[in-house]
Amino acid sequence: xxxxxxxxxxxxxxxxxxxxxxxAADSGIPVLAMKNMSLCFPSSIRTLPxxxxxxxxxxxxxxxxCTTKAEFSQNAVYILKQERELDAExxxxxxxxLAEILAGMFxxxxxPNVPKLGDVEIAKVLDATHLHVASGPVSSDExxxxxxxxxxxxxxCHGVTGDGAGPTASFLNPYPRDYRMGVFKFKSTPExxxxxxxxxxxxLTNGIPGTAMPSFKVLxxxxxxxxxxxxRYLSIRGEVERELVYLTADLVKGxxxxxxxxxxxxxxxxxxxxxxxxxxxKWIDADLQATPIAxxxxxxxxxxSIKHGRxxxxxxxxxxxxxxxxxxxxxxxxxxxxxxxxxxxxxNEEALEQFLGLGRFILPxxxxxPRNLRQGVFRGGRxxxxxxxxxxxxxxxxxxPGSFVLKxxxxxxxxxxxxxxxxxxxxxxxxxxxxxISRPPVIEQAYQRERL
Amino acid sequence: MLSTRNAxxxxxxxxxxxxxxxxxxxxxxxxxxxxxxxxxxxxLEEGVASGGSGEAAVLADPTGWATLSGTFKINGAVPPxxxxxxxxxVEVCAxxxxxVLDNVVMVGPGGVLQNVLVYVSxxxxxxxPAWIHESYAAARDAEVIFDQKNCVFLxxxxxxxxxxxxxxxxxxxxxxxxxxDSVRGATGANISVPANGSADYEPGGASPAPxxxxxxxHPWMKASMMVCDHPYFAVTDANGAFSIPNVPAGVELQxxxxxxxxxxxxxxxxxxxxxKWPKGRFKRELADxxxxxxxxxxxxxxxxxx
Numbered sequence: 001x002x003x004x005x006x007x008x009x010x011x012x013x014x015x016x017x018x019x020x021x022x023x024a025a026d027s028g029i030p031v032l033a034m035k036n037m038s039l040c041f042p043s044s045i046r047t048l049p050x051x052x053x054x055x056x057x058x059x060x061x062x063x064x065x066c067t068t069k070a071e072f073s074q075n076a077v078y079i080l081k082q083e084r085e086l087d088a089e090x091x092x093x094x095x096x097x098l099a100e101i102l103a104g105m106f107x108x109x110x111x112p113n114v115p116k117l118g119d120v121e122i123a124k125v126l127d128a129t130h131l132h133v134a135s136g137p138v139s140s141d142e143x144x145x146x147x148x149x150x151x152x153x154x155x156x157c158h159g160v161t162g163d164g165a166g167p168t169a170s171f172l173n174p175y176p177r178d179y180r181m182g183v184f185k186f187k188s189t190p191e192x193x194x195x196x197x198x199x200x201x202x203x204l205t206n207g208i209p210g211t212a213m214p215s216f217k218v219l220x221x222x223x224x225x226x227x228x229x230x231x232r233y234l235s236i237r238g239e240v241e242r243e244l245v246y247l248t249a250d251l252v253k254g255x256x257x258x259x260x261x262x263x264x265x266x267x268x269x270x271x272x273x274x275x276x277x278x279x280x281x282k283w284i285d286a287d288l289q290a291t292p293i294a295x296x297x298x299x300x301x302x303x304x305s306i307k308h309g310r311x312x313x314x315x316x317x318x319x320x321x322x323x324x325x326x327x328x329x330x331x332x333x334x335x336x337x338x339x340x341x342x343x344x345x346x347x348n349e350e351a352l353e354q355f356l357g358l359g360r361f362i363l364p365x366x367x368x369x370p371r372n373l374r375q376g377v378f379r380g381g382r383x384x385x386x387x388x389x390x391x392x393x394x395x396x397x398x399x400x401p402g403s404f405v406l407k408x409x410x411x412x413x414x415x416x417x418x419x420x421x422x423x424x425x426x427x428x429x430x431x432x433x434x435x436x437i438s439r440p441p442v443i444e445q446a447y448q449r450e451r452l
Numbered sequence: 453m454l455s456t457r458n459a460x461x462x463x464x465x466x467x468x469x470x471x472x473x474x475x476x477x478x479x480x481x482x483x484x485x486x487x488x489x490x491x492x493x494x495x496l497e498e499g500v501a502s503g504g505s506g507e508a509a510v511l512a513d514p515t516g517w518a519t520l521s522g523t524f525k526i527n528g529a530v531p532p533x534x535x536x537x538x539x540x541x542v543e544v545c546a547x548x549x550x551x552v553l554d555n556v557v558m559v560g561p562g563g564v565l566q567n568v569l570v571y572v573s574x575x576x577x578x579x580x581p582a583w584i585h586e587s588y589a590a591a592r593d594a595e596v597i598f599d600q601k602n603c604v605f606l607x608x609x610x611x612x613x614x615x616x617x618x619x620x621x622x623x624x625x626x627x628x629x630x631x632x633d634s635v636r637g638a639t640g641a642n643i644s645v646p647a648n649g650s651a652d653y654e655p656g657g658a659s660p661a662p663x664x665x666x667x668x669x670h671p672w673m674k675a676s677m678m679v680c681d682h683p684y685f686a687v688t689d690a691n692g693a694f695s696i697p698n699v700p701a702g703v704e705l706q707x708x709x710x711x712x713x714x715x716x717x718x719x720x721x722x723x724x725x726x727x728k729w730p731k732g733r734f735k736r737e738l739a740d741x742x743x744x745x746x747x748x749x750x751x752x753x754x755x756x757x758x
Contacts, residue, residue, distance in 0.1 A: 074480050076479055086715065086731060099482035191643075252733070316646060319646070322627060336671055339633070358479075359480075361477055361478060394642050401642040404652075415646035415648070
């Protein structure tokens with residue numbers, strides 16, 4: 001025993017190294033060689049008796065275990081939702097069909113695939129090289145180029161599947177985004193549009209203030225680009241999955257989405273390609289859809305603009321006060337939910353119980369609260385242009401509506417907001433954190449400290 | 453230095469922890485092997501190069517026009533509509549403090565059922581005059597009104613043709629926002645509608661199924677909307693009656709029947725004969741000049757759905 005522990009102890013500095021770090025027998029011995037990696041041990045392993053080596057191998061196998069391949073999980077919530085809505089019951093065969101069609105189109109977390117969809121220029125939004133770099137387990141090649149970026153930087157919160165249910169998700173408020181619905185909040189395109197490439201880049205480089213989403217500014221540009229591609233990939237895959245779930249639930253009993261043999265399968269394949277192409281096209285279109293914004297009049301009287309914004313805030317046209325509250329503390333409407341949470345039907349007790357019953361990976365529903373505008377923390381960014389976009393286009397997936405913006409040729413008396421009105425609202429919102437009631441008196445803080 | 457005993461303990465701990473681990477409940481997944489992926493991919497990519505399209509064989513053009521009309525009736529007692537929790541803008545939404553009931557199931561005298569949606573679900577060739585009767589020419593670009601008063605959507609079941617424009621009216625002195633939750637086909641939107649004002653919505657495409665409409669300011673406000681890429685749809689009125697005039701005749705068309713609370717209506721009796729409509733689907737081929745009337749009876753059990 002003493003002997004064994006002595007040997008074990010000498011073997012502990014074992015580590016995974018790339019080949020260049022473990023080249024020769026004098027510094028280490030590769031005992032386990034993979035594509036680019038080796039498991040190296042000090043050369044002293046040679047002097048270990050045979051029995052010791054066997055025992056050591058068994059011990060190592062037990063500790064390291066058999067690593068399972070990463071898999072995309074199925075959208076159990078959406079399956080149950082469609083089962084409820086369309087009075088369907090998914091058979092194991094149908095669930096397998098779903099997984100196989102998706103894997104046929106999009107591959108696996110280790111080997112993603114850009115589907116061939118005919119005329120749609122999918123390469124504009126999904127770059128196979130980027131996907132390769134972002135996917136797979138975390139590693140680097142002989143030249144030190146990183147791979148597995150998504151699992152290194154994103155998967156712990158957003159999950160391998162992009163379902164927003166990674167291991168840390170339940171500790172966070174707000175929960176990480178589930179990309180699979182294809183809905184993104186902070187972007188420059190109108191309601192219902194996908195984010196542009198620049199929008200995703202902004203989020204990745206700046207993070208989202210007031211949430212757990214950090215900035216990835218330190219990553220080199222090519223790695224950011226790879227991650228943008230991969231987020232689009234997961235979102236497209238997830239949205240296509242939802243379409244397929246819906247189509248499956250809508251099938252007449254006994255039919256299948258894709259017959260593997262027989263007549264009619266090429267028509268089926270073509271219509272599945274069309275479904276995917278429809279989702280991809282929205283991403284391609286987005287890059288041309290950013291709402292054009294004319295800058296505000298630089299010579300405007302700021303105080304008057306803020307006052308006008310305040311009148312709009314409390315008035316019945318912009319109607320901000322209804323949700324953001326009388327004091328703009330975000331307390332006007334606290335009983336609503338975002339669209340991701342609404343899938344669990346949180347107001348229907350019986351339904352909610354069914355959804356939560358799917359497993360502990362379902363995050364318990366939380367109400368969505370309107371932003372407290374007095375803190376000066378704005379998730380979509382605090383620049384005037386960011387606030388303008390939020391007010392003009394609304395925030396997708398949330399109760400925040402877009403404005404009814406008056407066109408230049410609108411007949412007199414039509415109710416709505418002009419572009420100048422929206423800039424005044426921006427001025428007012430930007431002034432709120434600096435109003436005296438937004439800042440508790442210093443004396444009170446000192447008193448509280450003393451009491452604590 | 454570490455004693456032997458401690459070293460053993462460390463090794464034992466290193467062994468036990470990974471073996472037991474912390475159990476995480478993971479969402480279900482289905483393992484797919486490489487061979488399956490390859491064969492499915494081959495089937496999916498069949499005909500990509502030749503530009504094969506998903507259009508099924510083109511239907512023969514219709515030989516005329518017919519009318520499909522009828523009534524929907526409920527057999528049995530329908531559960532009462534629940535009261536709504538009106539806790540905002542009470543003076544407008546519940547004037548005089550009156551109790552407001554949900555209007556999801558509207559049954560008239562004799563059990564006639566309002567707000568049942570009937571629409572053609574067969575693919576109608578777009579922009580083909582042989583398929584769209586000339587009586588619909590004026591409606592193609594018309595404006596459809598979708599109003600709300602006293603914090604209730606006046607059309608619980610809204611319908612429109614995807615080429616039409618929806619004018620969302622607000623006949624209340626308080627602001628509303630109208631959230632059109634279309635997730636496929638038609639564009640989703642969430643527009644602020646000024647008090648006593650209006651806002652516009654253009655769907656830009658048809659939705660394959662009805663989708664919910666709500667107001668985030670007054671969360672009890674609910675309705676449904678269906679956007680078709682043809683004009684062949686109808687909603688039953690207060691007498692439970694619907695009529696789709698000038699549908700293409702001489703071709704077999706598939707229709708679907710839906711109600712917000714009951715979902716797709718599956719078990720019906722038409723003129724006293726039981727019929728099974730899988731997920732609300734039924735097929736009819738009408739002859740030119742036909743005026744077919746369907747008297748449909750549904751069992752009240754369809755509303756038992758939680």
